[in-house]
Amino acid sequence: MANNLIARGLKRCSTRRFLLWIAPWAALLAFGLYSAGLCLVEGLNQTNMDNRFAFGLWIFLDLTVIALGAGAFFTGFLLYILKVDELRAVINSAVVIGLVCYSGAVAVLMVDVGQPLRAWFTFWYPNVHSMLTEVTFCITCYLTVLFIEYLPIVLKNRKLREIPTFLVFEFELHKLIYVLAGVGTFLSFFHQGSLGGLYGVLRGRPFAFREGLAVWPSTFFLFIISAAAVGPSFVLLTTWLVEKISRKPLVRPAVLELLGRISGLLLAVYVLAKTVDTLVWINRTSPESGFPAAQYYSWRPFGTWILFAEIVLFGLVPALIMLTPRLRAHTGWLVSAAAMACCGVALNRFVQTIQTLALPTLSFDKFLSYYPSWQEVGTFLAVVAYGALVYSFSFRYFQLFPEERERYQI
Amino acid sequence: MNAQKKYGMSIDVDRCTGCGSCMVACAVENNIPPAHAGANDRNGLTWIRVYKVDNGEDYPGKRSAFIPVLCQQCGEHTPCASVCPQQAVDVDPRTGIVGQMPERCLGCRYCMAACPYHARYFNWWDPRWPAGMEKTLNPDVAPRMRGVVEKCNFCHGRWHAAKQKAAAAGKSEIEPGDYVPACVEACPTGAIRFGDLNDPSNDLRHPDSFRLLKKLGTDPKIYYRSKRDWVRNVAQASRPVSSQKEASHG
Ligand code: SF4
Ligand code: SF4
Numbered sequence: 001m002a003n004n005l006i007a008r009g010l011k012r013c014s015t016r017r018f019l020l021w022i023a024p025w026a027a028l029l030a031f032g033l034y035s036a037g038l039c040l041v042e043g044l045n046q047t048n049m050d051n052r053f054a055f056g057l058w059i060f061l062d063l064t065v066i067a068l069g070a071g072a073f074f075t076g077f078l079l080y081i082l083k084v085d086e087l088r089a090v091i092n093s094a095v096v097i098g099l100v101c102y103s104g105a106v107a108v109l110m111v112d113v114g115q116p117l118r119a120w121f122t123f124w125y126p127n128v129h130s131m132l133t134e135v136t137f138c139i140t141c142y143l144t145v146l147f148i149e150y151l152p153i154v155l156k157n158r159k160l161r162e163i164p165t166f167l168v169f170e171f172e173l174h175k176l177i178y179v180l181a182g183v184g185t186f187l188s189f190f191h192q193g194s195l196g197g198l199y200g201v202l203r204g205r206p207f208a209f210r211e212g213l214a215v216w217p218s219t220f221f222l223f224i225i226s227a228a229a230v231g232p233s234f235v236l237l238t239t240w241l242v243e244k245i246s247r248k249p250l251v252r253p254a255v256l257e258l259l260g261r262i263s264g265l266l267l268a269v270y271v272l273a274k275t276v277d278t279l280v281w282i283n284r285t286s287p288e289s290g291f292p293a294a295q296y297y298s299w300r301p302f303g304t305w306i307l308f309a310e311i312v313l314f315g316l317v318p319a320l321i322m323l324t325p326r327l328r329a330h331t332g333w334l335v336s337a338a339a340m341a342c343c344g345v346a347l348n349r350f351v352q353t354i355q356t357l358a359l360p361t362l363s364f365d366k367f368l369s370y371y372p373s374w375q376e377v378g379t380f381l382a383v384v385a386y387g388a389l390v391y392s393f394s395f396r397y398f399q400l401f402p403e404e405r406e407r408y409q410i
Numbered sequence: 411m412n413a414q415k416k417y418g419m420s421i422d423v424d425r426c427t428g429c430g431s432c433m434v435a436c437a438v439e440n441n442i443p444p445a446h447a448g449a450n451d452r453n454g455l456t457w458i459r460v461y462k463v464d465n466g467e468d469y470p471g472k473r474s475a476f477i478p479v480l481c482q483q484c485g486e487h488t489p490c491a492s493v494c495p496q497q498a499v500d501v502d503p504r505t506g507i508v509g510q511m512p513e514r515c516l517g518c519r520y521c522m523a524a525c526p527y528h529a530r531y532f533n534w535w536d537p538r539w540p541a542g543m544e545k546t547l548n549p550d551v552a553p554r555m556r557g558v559v560e561k562c563n564f565c566h567g568r569w570h571a572a573k574q575k576a577a578a579a580g581k582s583e584i585e586p587g588d589y590v591p592a593c594v595e596a597c598p599t600g601a602i603r604f605g606d607l608n609d610p611s612n613d614l615r616h617p618d619s620f621r622l623l624k625k626l627g628t629d630p631k632i633y634y635r636s637k638r639d640w641v642r643n644v645a646q647a648s649r650p651v652s653s654q655k656e657a658s659h660g
Contacts, residue, residue: 045452045534048452049452049534050451051451051530051531052451053451054522054532055519055522055523112518113519114517114519114559115515115516115517118496118516119516121514122495126495126497127492127495130492130493130495132493132494132520133495201492202489202493202523202524203524203627203628204525204626205524288625290623290648291648292648361526361528363646363648364463364477365461
């Protein structure tokens, strides 16, 4: 029966093999849900955060996952608004990745707050000056957009198409796709930016505080560019991984190369902007708050190597690889560069969240450290498992890569 | 119309012996469950932290001092108030006191990341009092539940009581002596003084005093003073001095 759900013309493994593949992920999900359940029932005392290290692993990974999920909006923007038609080959996959990343991050955020049942207060008593309000509004709206974008992918399923109402509904939804892409892009620009703003506005944390334009600190813009840069890289990386795991050619190599080129270009812009921002911060913003920037890097293990790794090793280097046609044409280089770009964004989010909190502000205070508890790690593993499961089911039963069928017939 | 107040404090570091009376008085006044021995930032809660600092020298030149740090009631760009997504933090324009509404708090802890003084505290645990001790709770202050943030509010319950007393006497202004936070009252050496910073008759803002992290531009309302140069240097150093020597707090 389950095999009747697989799209015509596509080859998928046997149900038994599929079950064997998903079993470990399901076990991981169960463990993760147990960890999250403990945090919800017993409280956040299950974590290793404390009154001075009040944000931890979850915020860092949320910010990273949301940046990686940016491929959904950015691919949609390029395909539907800028008409880069080659990207049709990966758009469905990008939407699933986006949906998984965003819904997973929101779920973890719900565990991370002390009173999740009060989340609606933000809509009722919004503080319009808070970046978190902007994040909450935009992410909630964008998640809705992602669900709507995911629906046509589901409704195209072989069995579901047999129901006429669904067919009509899917057709109608398709007409909306340009509007959705536009709205999604607008919302994403704002929440990626306001996630950057979250830390950039912290006047009390001179390590993170940045000047900017109007109400937005420079990190607002840097987060938008970096997310737009690594989104395509992550789509590239997942596509390559799925090709390897499923042992099937899913897209033309030219599509991966195009994703790499887009990523490389934006990454280069990001590296430039980040360099200028860092120089302004070192020479002006930080000293003006009474903190010579050099002192931040006197605290081990956060030496200047972290700045070098962020900007050069995981920024400039992958950008150059992806912008060099000869290297880009080589899958090994391309995939490694995409992976490096993703690591770069993760490192940047780590610096913003964890390093900011670890560094002391009061001159007589100490350097703070924190290690996540197993419940924190478990909760996050639930998101990874959930992502793997949603993606696996989507790949098996929906057509994530429209070129897959043609590529078989070649 | 009442004259606008700007409540603030002056803490004389040279008088502070690090006895912790202010911390205990604060906990009792504000219904903070008593911390067990060895409590830390994860399992204990206090609205005042008393830091121990030293001059970095070895015996016999070693000198120590204690610096109590509580919410500094930031008056400009109040970091915690501006970031709270659901307006659970407000600055009272009548008093300048930064208030916290635990009933509205989501427990997102963004304000804690924003506060440069680590002066905000999250209820990681359910508040619990030893059997019988709940009878000593202060009826003027609502205890907080697990999952919300709290902090010093200059004993808001006492401010309300003073307002009521003034109103009962037909006055619109409270008598300065009627509104004194618990820590000020409890300090055995009189190191903490409290009052209206707008009132020129008190010298809370003595020219010799200094404020912590003043350069951040948040206009803190706690003024510290010390006659010892090294204390002033340690407290205002532009780079954390503890990179050489770790400060402890207790
Ligand atoms: S010291 Fe911290 S808690 Fe107090 S007003 Fe300033 S930012 Fe807010
Ligand atoms: S923890 Fe509470 S008071 Fe602090 S920012 Fe979040 S909602 Fe506001």
